[in-house]
Amino acid sequence: MSEAVVHRLEFTGMTCGSCERIMERIAERNGARVNEIDADSGLVSLTCAPEKLSPILEEFARNGFRKKGSVEEPRGNPRRVLDYLGALVSAAEHVQAESILFNYSLAGLMASTLALLVSYFLFFNGVPDVLAYFPFWVLAVLTSVSSVYSYYNAKCYSNGISCTNGMMVGMIMGMIPGFMAGAIAGATNGMFVGSLAGMALGIILGVKAGKTCGIMGAMEGAMAGLMAGIMGAMTSVMMLNDHLVAFLFILFALCGALLLGMSYLLHREEGQRDQTHVSVGLPRFALLCVGLSLLLVVLMVYGPKGPLTFI
Amino acid sequence: MEKTLSVKGMHCNSCRLLIEDAVGEIKGVEHVSVDVGKERVQVRFSDEGLLPQIKQAIEKEGYRVE
Numbered sequence: 266m267s268e269a270v271v272h273r274l275e276f277t278g279m280t281c282g283s284c285e286r287i288m289e290r291i292a293e294r295n296g297a298r299v300n301e302i303d304a305d306s307g308l309v310s311l312t313c314a315p316e317k318l319s320p321i322l323e324e325f326a327r328n329g330f331r332k333k334g335s336v337e338e339p340r341g342n343p344r345r346v347l348d349y350l351g352a353l354v355s356a357a358e359h360v361q362a363e364s365i366l367f368n369y370s371l372a373g374l375m376a377s378t379l380a381l382l383v384s385y386f387l388f389f390n391g392v393p394d395v396l397a398y399f400p401f402w403v404l405a406v407l408t409s410v411s412s413v414y415s416y417y418n419a420k421c422y423s424n425g426i427s428c429t430n431g432m433m434v435g436m437i438m439g440m441i442p443g444f445m446a447g448a449i450a451g452a453t454n455g456m457f458v459g460s461l462a463g464m465a466l467g468i469i470l471g472v473k474a475g476k477t478c479g480i481m482g483a484m485e486g487a488m489a490g491l492m493a494g495i496m497g498a499m500t501s502v503m504m505l506n507d508h509l510v511a512f513l514f515i516l517f518a519l520c521g522a523l524l525l526g527m528s529y530l531l532h533r534e535e536g537q538r539d540q541t542h543v544s545v546g547l548p549r550f551a552l553l554c555v556g557l558s559l560l561l562v563v564l565m566v567y568g569p570k571g572p573l574t575f576i
Numbered sequence: 577m578e579k580t581l582s583v584k585g586m587h588c589n590s591c592r593l594l595i596e597d598a599v600g601e602i603k604g605v606e607h608v609s610v611d612v613g614k615e616r617v618q619v620r621f622s623d624e625g626l627l628p629q630i631k632q633a634i635e636k637e638g639y640r641v642e
Binding site: 280281283284286287290328329423424426427428431476477478479 | 587588589590591592593594597610611612613637
């Protein structure tokens with residue numbers, strides 16, 4: 266065996282003292298001595314024979330700590346995102362949980378559409394100008410299905426998610442659904458109701474999704490929901506006379522892209538662990554989509570109206 | 577026998593690994609599963625007398641067993 270030398274390396278994925286401790290343990294178990302380790306900078310200095318370094322790095326990587334400059338996972342390549350989307354649609358094995366949820370979403374979409382059609386003929390038919398709400402009903406269905414999909418997608422990876430990713434999830438789940446709900450309700454009911462609706466949905470989803478990594482994630486989700494609800498309502502009220510419907514469809518497409526981005530982030534950053542499982546059945550998933558869609562639509566049609574509304 | 581422990585202080589995947597590592601090293605422990613979000617540690621072990629040792633191993637890592 267060759268002589269031990271000092272290796273100074275930089276890693277990604279270290280977020281806290283627990284990360285330092287587990288890396289120390291892995292190194293010592295593999296015959297190395299840790300001289301220095303710092304989660305904030307990602308710097309690790311360890312002493313071992315050169316031939317012992319490779320197994321240590323492999324075990325580090327298996328547990329989410331990658332040496333900076335590693336070439337096995339190139340970053341920023343758009344093709345990887347397209348490959349992920351293709352795998353999702355074709356139900357590839359390595360994205361099994363996401364594929365199941367994707368199919369659930371299609372079912373949720375159909376169930377919500379059916380529920381709204383039935384509701385229209387049963388309840389909303391006599392409401393004046395009800396057909397003017399139609400674009401917002403479409404947006405309500407898209408909001409509910411995308412929010413429920415994203416929430417359960419995040420839940421698949423909630424067990425042991427890293428702090429950084431958990432906070433990102435909390436922020437996205439607070440901001441995007443909160444913004445979408447705030448925008449729809451703001452357009453149809455005004456700033457006050459829109460802000461409340463957006464904040465309610467954003468804070469609830471943001472906290473529930475973010476708390477998987479503790480209070481930091483929950484706070485991140487709550488703050489994002491708070492801001493997004495108000496911003497969504499404000500955006501709609503400000504654009505009432507300026508191609509609002511067209512703008513909202515563009516905006517919601519971008520929101521959908523961001524939610525898909527979160528799905529890709531989770532798969533990319535957390536997917537190597539064997540903990541992906543779907544914690545919801547199809548009936549509950551579809552019921553939540555229908556429930557949220559109907560809630561938004563009932564609010565639109567029967568809710569209090571502010572001084573400035575689209576309809 | 578199998579026991580589920582309520583453990584406070586876990587917040588990330590590294591916490592999960594530390595506990596699995598510490599408890600897994602105890603002779604007689606057959607399986608350990610950590611749920612960080614639900615703050616639970618499920619342990620399957622051969623002898624009831626191992627339970628205090630398991631709790632001590634978790635607490636030694638800096639987490640609180642309730």
